Amino acid sequence: MLGTYFYHEVLRKTVVAFGTLFNDIHIQHEDRQGGVISDTKVPLAYGPRSKFLAKIRQQQELAKAVAITLPRMSFEMTGLEYDSSRKTSVTRTFKAVDDGDNVKKVFLPVPYNVRFELNILCKLNEDALQIVEQILPFFQPSFNVTIDLIDSIGEKRDIPVVLENISFTDEYEGDFSTRRVLTYTLNFTAKTYLFGPIAESTDGLIRKVQIDYYADTDRQTAKREMRYTVTPDPSNADPEDDFGFNEVTEMFGDAKTYSPTRQQDV
């Protein structure tokens, strides 16, 4: 029943859009005179990954000289849930035009909340504070990104990314056999939309409207006597264009009637 293949990569796009918010954060260290002695772009990656790939890429030499390079940030999708507060009618559709002239029929999307977790691992508390302070002011508590969710119909949606909560751990207590671990965790919700299959509409773009007038209501015997035709001006105008109309009114006395199947007067 559900077997119509489609994949709009909406969730993947939401992941990428979320990641791009945090991929250009820097931290700086200063000397005692206040001069900058290092400016580091904080690395960011999607946390979950194939274990073997992580191993062969990050540990090409089995015996690495150091444990890890810090600071780092990672993010991951942690959950999906239906958002009933944004629910719309399940049967409503809207029409959109693809790259060409074809009309697509799309059911209204289903609102879903995507939970994200952004983790920050730092060696120094000062580094973590620098990173967090560059993020928090932009979320009040949400920040909108406009994502081209369905490229084929140009469906751009504003997706609010809401900062839900922040927590951090600083494990500095205990004996000296354990190392200090300083981790910040920021939880976000991205309010995205999931689209179902996009069908070719049986309708085309309406480029001509034709109305025939009859002098009698008996359609068996009556013949059309006047025709009113409207076409867009220019005739190749696209829906988004600012176009006008050509209106033509014709009078007939040839006792013919219009055949929609043959698309001519017979």
Add this chain to the structure above:
Amino acid sequence: MPLNPFFLHGSPDEQRLVQSLIDEHLQMFGQEIHYIPRKLITTDDVLGEVQSSKFNDNFAMEAYLNNYEGYAKGSDIMTKFGINLQNELTLTISRERYEDLIAPFIFNSTNLQGAEDGDVVFSTRPKEGDLIWFPLGERLFEIKHVEFENPFYQLGKNYIYELQCELFRLEDEIIDTNIPAIDERLSEEGYITTVTVAGIGSTSTAVVDGFALTGALQEVFVNDDGYGYTSAPIVTVSRSPAGVTSALGAVVAFTTSIGNLQAVDFVAIGNPGFAYTEPPSFTFGGPGAGAAATASLTNSGITSIRITQPGFNYASPPTITIQHPSEVGIGTTGAVVGIKTGQVQATARGVLQGDVLKNILILNAGSGYEGTPTVTISGPLNAGVGTYFGNERVVGSISGTEGYVKKWDLTNRKLQISINTGAFLPGEFITGTASSARYQVFSYSDTDTAPYADDYFSNDEIEAEADDLLDFSETNPFGTF
């Protein structure tokens, strides 16, 4: 006297003997390690952290590998942040050897508060935070705890230090030991940026193809620079009365931005057209609005510049100089007429595609040309000289940015730099403070593009994918990548 004076708990001679036996044992069965003391650059006394350190000394000494249980199965951990190695080991070093051979050389100030840049906090004992280069596996360990009472006061004295170590977590520490094996190994660690320096280039050449068409565009004046031009708009020029395609002028708009405002900067001429009896009108396309321009016409300006050699290795558009009309020779004799009233020198601007000159656009077609002027194009970047040393500090001539050399690859003209103070600018010179090597920057990448780069650095990949699906109609508040 509470103790029996006829029984000793270790005489100085006995203690000396034990210490000698331990030293000898360590030298026979130990490993040759390098003790690398930490020097402090900046400390945060409120948060209680050392923000910047450097390690530029080293002392070879013997150490007994007491315990390597920290190398057990499961010491490599997959975390949210990639692979984290958690190898640990315990080393035993001689107290006397440390105090005799290392402490005197690293003695400096005696407390953290008074320490100056690059000072050692104290030197009387091995310190937590100092580094140990361990030869088996060529790894860098950080001392996390110094145990000094185990074994407990044999013959009334302690003879060894037991160093509990864990693999070092690297940030932006300067590690320059002058030991090639260590420095070479660490040249592949840390966050590394890449500067591509200029190679030997080739200068472009061009010629003026035509001049003195009646009613051609001379210069386009932007009367209103508009707003919202996040990309260059397409500018349409009104038709020429001549009615042929070649008579239609063609112009190209360039945009500029200040803060979040984007506007048309100037309009350059691709084709001046001809036969205009009055200045044409200009229509600016999207994405912005409000831009407007007018133009002046000339009957004696240049009309076309053709690139004969595109050259290569340009980091920024070259300077293009067109002869002044008064300097142009005329006819077969080539005699220069000299200065006349109303002569205006033509100016032009180059457009690069990669490092190659792709196009030359006219900014001012000039006026008063009676012959074909010559075009002079400035040369590409300099090739540079010298060889950068590993770990030397390099400085950018314009940006003032500093960094430390990780690797220098002359063949591919790549300079790997770490611990930068900022970004290096294309066109500026990078000079090594020790080697005096000097090369011109062609491009700079602040993402980890080294061949041995940490796979965890996905900032670039995320940005590339997001460019296709994100709509930052205004600007990205988190900064432009």
